[in-house]
Amino acid sequence: MNFKAVTAALLLVASLFNTSWANEAAPVVDRTSTGGAQTLEDIMARQAQLNVDERFRSENIGDPSRAKPITEQLGTNGGTSDSEVYRAIRYNEIDPSLQQRGPAAAVLIQDAGMPWYKLREGPVITYGGGALLGIIGLLIIFYFVRGRIMIDGGPAGTTIERFKAIERFGHWLLAGSFIALGITGLLTLMGRKFLIPVMGPEAFATLAAGSKFIHNNIAWAFMIALAMTFVMWVAHNIPNKLDIKWLLAGGGIFTKSHPSAKKFNAGQKIIFWTVMLLGFSVSLSGLSLLFPFELPMFAKTFALINSVAGTDLPTVLLPHEEMQYANIWHSIVAFVMMLAIIAHIYIGSVGMEGAFDAMGNGQVDLEWARQHHDLWVAEVEAKQGIGQGKGGSS
Amino acid sequence: MKAMISAFVIALVIAFAAPPVLNEFGWSSAERGSSASSVRLN
Numbered sequence: 432m433n434f435k436a437v438t439a440a441l442l443l444v445a446s447l448f449n450t451s452w453a454n455e456a457a458p459v460v461d462r463t464s465t466g467g468a469q470t471l472e473d474i475m476a477r478q479a480q481l482n483v484d485e486r487f488r489s490e491n492i493g494d495p496s497r498a499k500p501i502t503e504q505l506g507t508n509g510g511t512s513d514s515e516v517y518r519a520i521r522y523n524e525i526d527p528s529l530q531q532r533g534p535a536a537a538v539l540i541q542d543a544g545m546p547w548y549k550l551r552e553g554p555v556i557t558y559g560g561g562a563l564l565g566i567i568g569l570l571i572i573f574y575f576v577r578g579r580i581m582i583d584g585g586p587a588g589t590t591i592e593r594f595k596a597i598e599r600f601g602h603w604l605l606a607g608s609f610i611a612l613g614i615t616g617l618l619t620l621m622g623r624k625f626l627i628p629v630m631g632p633e634a635f636a637t638l639a640a641g642s643k644f645i646h647n648n649i650a651w652a653f654m655i656a657l658a659m660t661f662v663m664w665v666a667h668n669i670p671n672k673l674d675i676k677w678l679l680a681g682g683g684i685f686t687k688s689h690p691s692a693k694k695f696n697a698g699q700k701i702i703f704w705t706v707m708l709l710g711f712s713v714s715l716s717g718l719s720l721l722f723p724f725e726l727p728m729f730a731k732t733f734a735l736i737n738s739v740a741g742t743d744l745p746t747v748l749l750p751h752e753e754m755q756y757a758n759i760w761h762s763i764v765a766f767v768m769m770l771a772i773i774a775h776i777y778i779g780s781v782g783m784e785g786a787f788d789a790m791g792n793g794q795v796d797l798e799w800a801r802q803h804h805d806l807w808v809a810e811v812e813a814k815q816g817i818g819q820g821k822g823g824s825s
Numbered sequence: 826m827k828a829m830i831s832a833f834v835i836a837l838v839i840a841f842a843a844p845p846v847l848n849e850f851g852w853s854s855a856e857r858g859s860s861a862s863s864v865r866l867n
Contacts, residue, residue: 606832652835
């Protein structure tokens, strides 16, 4: 994947959390009348959705080292007032003593929750859901404009083995688990907004609990299948010059030609690397969510990106913020994968005559294979000692 | 089609086998917060 694209995506996610991007700065307020404390203007500015500079509160948390000596008036205060202590709690500037252990236990208040919630319930659902509906709509239009891609001259009647049983098993393990993950993920993301009003909270609670169980546990099948298919197919998916020719010809989709291809054409290689790279990324963020606070990775990733790209992404994140980033990144990557897979499902089923057989029973029509993977057919026939144009194996 | 059906079955087997297997290693997130000693708000 293009590194700049990844950096841009991370910057986008990071900037979305920072609500100040959308808000105007509040006018400077004179706080001398309140001794530096909050004024009515500050409250009104927040109500007007203006971006208030909170440093007058967040940095006003006292300093015990500057406490008055015990010999002076009010010298036993310790240097911090109750208000200062509460502000320190509010802005997570304390180091509390705790009986309960755990990475998140020491954070008493963190205020990144609402931007995360608004982002998840707003743009992620809107743009993610819209993109899914959009790709389905585009494919329907494409089907009616282009029609089903047929085998020129009709099927040969003889077949050639396209994928072995273990390859098909790996593909369907990946596909089956991904579809289950996609459906249960969408239920989890969108259920509150779209299903509770329809089916009520009680029925949705049962559905959500079942979705959570399936999503959390079938993820292991996805990760196993991802590793399996990577090992089986990576050698056939290394990009080469042939892919450029295939892409320049648009795969022959619009010109109704048949550019040469080996076992996998450039379109299939794009799907392969999309699934592998995004699948790896979604698995990492999924593991981070599956084991809360145990696998923080965004602060380290941001630090790495900052050192390479010179960006200014936050490198100190609270445990909760790590989870919030993981959740949003998980959703975004999953949506991109779903878009690619919907297109893949289309071309592998209704979009092309004879394509499903490759993963159905592993045997494809010889003429279909020659039209879409001519160089691969030649390789197989050469291995079997069969000359070009003399028919295929079955 | 046998490969497809067996893959779907195995996916479900993995899903149902995952919690007890992970629990053996103390990794089960499903059990977090549900032990008898944990604090319950109700």
